[in-house]
Amino acid sequence: MTDKNDYLIKRTIDTAFVRNFLSSDESYTAYALGDLEEPYASHANWYTASVDEQVEGLGLVYTGLSPTVLFLFGTLPAIEAILHSDAAPQQIYLTAKPEAADTIKTVYDVEAIYHMYRMRLHPERFSPTAPDENTPPPRRLDTGDVEAINRLQREASEHDARDMRDIAFDPVMVGDGYYYGIFVDDRLKAVAGTHLTAKREAVAAVGNVVVHPDSRGKHWGTIVSQAVTEALIEDGFRLIVLNVRQDNIAAIKTYQRLGYQVTGEFIEGLASRAY
Numbered sequence: 077m078t079d080k081n082d083y084l085i086k087r088t089i090d091t092a093f094v095r096n097f098l099s100s101d102e103s104y105t106a107y108a109l110g111d112l113e114e115p116y117a118s119h120a121n122w123y124t125a126s127v128d129e130q131v132e133g134l135g136l137v138y139t140g141l142s143p144t145v146l147f148l149f150g151t152l153p154a155i156e157a158i159l160h161s162d163a164a165p166q167q168i169y170l171t172a173k174p175e176a177a178d179t180i181k182t183v184y185d186v187e188a189i190y191h192m193y194r195m196r197l198h199p200e201r202f203s204p205t206a207p208d209e210n211t212p213p214p215r216r217l218d219t220g221d222v223e224a225i226n227r228l229q230r231e232a233s234e235h236d237a238r239d240m241r242d243i244a245f246d247p248v249m250v251g252d253g254y255y256y257g258i259f260v261d262d263r264l265k266a267v268a269g270t271h272l273t274a275k276r277e278a279v280a281a282v283g284n285v286v287v288h289p290d291s292r293g294k295h296w297g298t299i300v301s302q303a304v305t306e307a308l309i310e311d312g313f314r315l316i317v318l319n320v321r322q323d324n325i326a327a328i329k330t331y332q333r334l335g336y337q338v339t340g341e342f343i344e345g346l347a348s349r350a351y
Contacts, residue, residue, distance in 0.1 A: 083157035103339035110274035125154035189345035201335040217255040256303035268300035278314040
């Protein structure tokens, strides 16, 4: 059996190889595939784990968010080798398959871990919902709306006792991506956007869906998510995905109504190196 010490960990800039390696499970690796394209690529550092020149694992250290994201893909021994190497940062927001959880805990103290579903929409399965006649129409947001987005995220997080560190939002996402929101009396009450939009790779990740506590139960999360999804389809994105916690039944049903399907499970969360 191959041991973690048998692996050679090496940084690579061979994006063609990385793309090919990731493409074996593109629903799970969609975010990483998007990170092959600018502006994300400037923050992406790729590491291979190989034995006898055969690559068995890939690690992505993404520095464009805080904390640094560590994405892991491959066999468990290869993942373990990456985790024990100098490539793995001290503090991370990790993404890995569930079977890697015990391996991760041998190297990191896990502060919080979330069990997630990856959901994917094939454009031909998109099923838009007609909004209620009393629903304010969503509008496309721009960089002038960043503070309104931040305010909504803070207020919703305080209400839900959610750690703001697990919200992957950067103001640049609004200018570079697709964000739609519903306003009531000039206050943003619902928002949905994209974590990444990689046009060359035709990959997009929907995220940052937030509804103010006083506006829940009106299906506004569906309406803004639908607006983002429809815009992505119109612009030719082929691989459209999102993440949702496995215990968030309401959100799962919302996305399923739009045509998204669960394609797999993974874990994510905050962790600090134990040594």
